[in-house]
Amino acid sequence: MTTTETTTTAQTAQTPLDTLSINTIRMLSVDGVQKANSGHPGTPMGLAPVAYTLWTRFLKHNPTDPTWPDRDRFVLSCGHASMLIYSLLYLTGYDLPLEQLQQFRQWGSKTPGHPEHGLTPGVETTTGPLGQGVGNAVGFAIAERFMGEIFNRPGHEVVDHYTYGICSDGDLMEGVSHEAASLAGHLGLGKLIFFYDDNHITIEGNTELAFSEEVGHRFEAYGWHVQRVDGNNLSQIADALNNARAETLRPSLIIARTHIAEGSPNKHDTAGAHGTPLGVDEIKLTRQNLGWPDQDFYVPAEALAHFREVVPRGQAAQQDWQQRFEAYAAAHPDLAALWKQVMSGDLPEGWDAEIPVFKPTDPPVATRVTSGKVINAIAAKLPTLIGGAADLAPSTDTLMKGIADYGTQPAGRNMHFGIREHGMGAVLNGMALHGGLIPYGATFLIFSDYMRPPIRLASIMEQRVIYVYTHDSIGLGEDGPTHQPVEQLSALRAIPGITVIRPCDGNETAEAWRAALTHKHGPTVLVLTRQGLPTLDRSVYAPASGVQKGAYILADAPDGKPDVILMASGSEVALITGVAKKLAEQGVQARVVSVASMEIFNRQPKEYRDSVLPPKVTRRLAVEAGSPMSWYRYIGLEGDMVGIERFGASAPYQTLMEKYGLTVENVTARALALVGHHKHV
Numbered sequence: 096m097t098t099t100e101t102t103t104t105a106q107t108a109q110t111p112l113d114t115l116s117i118n119t120i121r122m123l124s125v126d127g128v129q130k131a132n133s134g135h136p137g138t139p140m141g142l143a144p145v146a147y148t149l150w151t152r153f154l155k156h157n158p159t160d161p162t163w164p165d166r167d168r169f170v171l172s173c174g175h176a177s178m179l180i181y182s183l184l185y186l187t188g189y190d191l192p193l194e195q196l197q198q199f200r201q202w203g204s205k206t207p208g209h210p211e212h213g214l215t216p217g218v219e220t221t222t223g224p225l226g227q228g229v230g231n232a233v234g235f236a237i238a239e240r241f242m243g244e245i246f247n248r249p250g251h252e253v254v255d256h257y258t259y260g261i262c263s264d265g266d267l268m269e270g271v272s273h274e275a276a277s278l279a280g281h282l283g284l285g286k287l288i289f290f291y292d293d294n295h296i297t298i299e300g301n302t303e304l305a306f307s308e309e310v311g312h313r314f315e316a317y318g319w320h321v322q323r324v325d326g327n328n329l330s331q332i333a334d335a336l337n338n339a340r341a342e343t344l345r346p347s348l349i350i351a352r353t354h355i356a357e358g359s360p361n362k363h364d365t366a367g368a369h370g371t372p373l374g375v376d377e378i379k380l381t382r383q384n385l386g387w388p389d390q391d392f393y394v395p396a397e398a399l400a401h402f403r404e405v406v407p408r409g410q411a412a413q414q415d416w417q418q419r420f421e422a423y424a425a426a427h428p429d430l431a432a433l434w435k436q437v438m439s440g441d442l443p444e445g446w447d448a449e450i451p452v453f454k455p456t457d458p459p460v461a462t463r464v465t466s467g468k469v470i471n472a473i474a475a476k477l478p479t480l481i482g483g484a485a486d487l488a489p490s491t492d493t494l495m496k497g498i499a500d501y502g503t504q505p506a507g508r509n510m511h512f513g514i515r516e517h518g519m520g521a522v523l524n525g526m527a528l529h530g531g532l533i534p535y536g537a538t539f540l541i542f543s544d545y546m547r548p549p550i551r552l553a554s555i556m557e558q559r560v561i562y563v564y565t566h567d568s569i570g571l572g573e574d575g576p577t578h579q580p581v582e583q584l585s586a587l588r589a590i591p592g593i594t595v596i597r598p599c600d601g602n603e604t605a606e607a608w609r610a611a612l613t614h615k616h617g618p619t620v621l622v623l624t625r626q627g628l629p630t631l632d633r634s635v636y637a638p639a640s641g642v643q644k645g646a647y648i649l650a651d652a653p654d655g656k657p658d659v660i661l662m663a664s665g666s667e668v669a670l671i672t673g674v675a676k677k678l679a680e681q682g683v684q685a686r687v688v689s690v691a692s693m694e695i696f697n698r699q700p701k702e703y704r705d706s707v708l709p710p711k712v713t714r715r716l717a718v719e720a721g722s723p724m725s726w727y728r729y730i731g732l733e734g735d736m737v738g739i740e741r742f743g744a745s746a747p748y749q750t751l752m753e754k755y756g757l758t759v760e761n762v763t764a765r766a767l768a769l770v771g772h773h774k775h776v
Contacts (some may be wrong), residue, residue: 109329112401116151117143119186119398121358125381126392127199127206129372134200134208137355137368137540141294141326142261145351148332148760149259149290150183151402153340157187161217164530165416167256168219168235172272173263173292174209175370180218181206186394186402191496197392209361212528220528221556221638222662224548226269227521227666229289230296232260233275234247234525234534236287236346237501237510241481242531244505246434251423251436253416257340264302267291267310271548274518279346279503280318281513282502287346288339292326292356294386300366311350320345326353358385437479437531440559440615446476447609453601459627462665463565465601466623467492469608474498474508477612481526482535482561483510485519491537491565491623510534516542518552520549533612537563539571539752540580540622543587553618554592560618567741568720569755570626570666572748577742585724587620588693596692597622597666600630602639603691610643610695624666626748631669641689645696646707650675652684659770660708661719661762662688662729671718673759674766683770693725716766720757735769737762 096307124139136543139146150156155167171180178199184191191205198204205215209223219235222228235258243254245375262368266272279287290312295302320342324331332351339347343648354369361383373381382389424431436443449472453465474480474495481501488494488509499507519536526534536546543550543564553560569579587595594614596607631649635640641647649672651657659678661671668689675685688707690696696704708715708729715734717726723738739755752758 112397113147113329114523115395116398116401117147118358118387119394119556120147120179120182122382122385122387123182123185123196123392123394125373125378127178127181127196129375130197130391131200131379132224132372134178134372135175135370136178136373137362138173138176138263138294139182140359140368141353141355141357142179142292143357143503144327144329145290145292145332145353146179146183146330147417149336150187151405152333153336154259155256155409155412156187156217156405157413158184158217158406159410160413161189163413165254165256166413168232168258168529170220170222170228170232170235170258170260171210172232172260173223173225174222174228175208176263177206177208180210181215184215186399188403188406191216193392193394193567200418210437220525221552224552225263225265225550226271226275227524227552228258228260228268229262229272230275230518230521230549231525231528232258232287232289233279233284233518234522234527235529236279236284237282237522238526238529238532239286240284241501241506242479242529245478246430248423248427248430251419251424251426253420257286257288261292261514262289263292264297264306268306271517271521275521276314276319277317278518278522280314283318283344284346285343288336289346289348291348291350292353293350294353296364296366296369297353298366298369307483311348316349318345320347321350322347323350323352326351329358352626360384360513369744409511426559433478434531443476446473446612449473449476450605450608451601453605453630455630455632457601457630459629461622461625461627461756462598462601462604463490463492463625465604466621467561468601468609469507469605469741471496473608473612477533478506479531480533480535481508481510482523482537483512483564484537485512485516485542486514487538490539491563493535493537493563500699510536512536516545518548520546520553521659524549524553524556524558527553527560528556533559533561535561537562537565538577539566540564540583541566543576543580543583543620547586550593550620551590552620554639557592557616558618559615562618562620563623564620565623566625567622567665569626569743569751570624570720570748572751573745575745576742580721581739581742582722582724584622584719585722588725592617592691593618593620594618594694595622596641596642596695597665598691599663599665600628600639602630602633603689606639606642607691609694619754622665626666629665629669631672642691643691643695644699644703646688646690649687649689649709651686654684656684657686657712658683659714659716659766660686660688660712661716661718661766662690662726664690665719667718667720667757668763670757670759674762675757677763678766681767683767685766690717690729714769716762716769718757718762720752720755735765737765
């Protein structure tokens with residue numbers, strides 16, 4: 096019998112030690128919220144029996160090594176109940192001392208208001224925006240299956256773990272959870288097990304105010320295995336978990352009828368316990384009701400010892416896995432070497448050797464098309480590169496040719512997310528967080544708005560997720576203003592920690608992929624065109640490798656002392672090269688700067704940034720087919736900007752570019768006016 100199996104044996108009755116342990120979780124949560132005078136005590140109190148059963152009897156984890164690869168993943172999607180997971184982490188022996196629980200929601204603590212991945216040991220993902228954790232968990236389960244299909248061999252299973260989660264009424268009201276749950280059911284993710292905390296309470300009152308659906312029937316319709324339990328009955332909870340683990344073809348939802356603020360005489364089943372401390376008087380009554388000492392952060396030694404039994408059990412499970420991995424490495428050394436490489440996040444030597452070089456003699460080609468060529472040039476070299484689109488793969492050119500679809504054959508890597516941009520974003524985060532995978536997701540740039548919350552979370556968590564956004568401007572033409580992004584580039588660039596790259600031709604697109612794949616700590620957005628663009632002649636213009644510094648000088652005044660600096664990204668770079676030629680005919684020397692990525696450029700040393708944009712050259716003109724907002728830091732008070740500050744229109748893109756002033760003639764006139772103004776001054 097394995098270590099995991101010994102922890103799942105049925106238990107017929109709740110023992111006094113169980114009760115003591117459950118109440119320890121409850122009261123730690125109550126005390127943490129009260130001391131902070133801020134937080135959500137009611138949900139941890141109601142969920143304590145569910146969490147206790149899962150964490151002490153089913154969850155395969157090693158508190159002394161929270162990141163060992165074959166651990167089970169746990170997602171608290173209702174992140175506002177963070178004192179629940181902090182209590183569990185402390186009690187089961189993670190590097191989270193009691194003092195940290197006493198500093199809940201305080202500056203510099205490891206116990207912030209909502210769980211943060213990378214800050215608190217044992218927290219698998221950052222949650223709080225409701226519904227996101229459900230999508231993350233689906234991503235974890237997708238990754239577990241995929242990694243198992245790549246690496247497991249008969250007699251040598253090195254990937255075999257579950258993804259568990261807890262979600263709330265609020266999680267299941269949010270649309271992102273619907274999208275993710277529908278995908279999970281379609282894919283048959285049998286190692287995904289969620290508890291639904293059915294406590295009937297939201298901030299405004301009873302859920303009946305706005306929520307009357309039959310959740311279980313909805314999930315059954317999605318293709319999930321659904322069970323219902325009393326959230327205070329440990330035997331029912333354990334039986335349901337065993338049943339869920341036995342169901343291998345469907346994800347599982349266990350609906351646990353709980354009661355918010357369980358144990359509190361006056362706040363029990365009330366909205367008042369959702370997001371405010373119980374208060375000193377009610378805490379005293381709750382302690383009396385539970386037979387608890389009148390002492391803040393009291394932890395019974397017997398309960399703590401019981402929780403800490405998890406530690407040697409988890410260490411044994413990891414040691415057993417390590418021994419099995421060593422046997423696996425002896426039998427399959429190439430696979431073991433690949434495992435170590437992908438789990439490190441490093442790329443293999445020569446991964447980019449076959450990326451094509453695009454020629455200036457080629458006909459104009461959209462950067463979405465050159466991106467597709469790059470994807471297919473690297474796909475064979477990166478076996479854990481996995482991704483797809485929100486039903487737009489033919490339009491975004493993101494299919495890996497000759498590679499199976501995920502879920503249809505082992506190790507299939509073409510994901511079909513369906514028309515679920517929001518869910519796709521949350522799932523991608525889970526895939527990245529799992530480790531070993533490099534996930535990408537694609538849609539039109541305009542629909543980045545549908546997935547902004549998970550993009551923001553990917554930045555907060557510094558996850559290597561790649562977003563491929565095509566149809567990047569009014570240049571997409573006839574589809575009109577509903578599909579033509581204007582403000583999206585500036586909105587994405589405003590997210591801290593993100594890297595947005597808008598390449599100007601095929602060779603910059605290749606460099607953009609190099610930058611995205613080598614950037615481990617944060618998401619990257621590739622912004623690509625629908626319309627064809629000329630390939631710049633790199634014998635005339637600087638090499639596209641300048642993308643690796645974000646912005647670089649494409650062409651310059653003969654003496655290196657320009658009268659004006661022209662800046663652009665993407666499709667407008669070819670435009671300003673034409674403007675520079677027109678200016679030269681009139682005796683005005685221009686420096687042409689491709690600003691492929693403001694974020695990469697901003698990370699460069701000041702000396703480099705000043706060499707590209709000398710502070711003394713204040714005559715600067717930027718051009719972009721979008722909102723000018725993100726350009727003001729570069730053009731300064733004396734510069735000018737040709738951008739778009741109204742919505743697009745339905746017409747051929749050539750007509751739109753003319754009507755919106757994105758022509759050589761108009762930009763040249765603006766540059767001459769700028770230079771003439773300064774000469775006059």
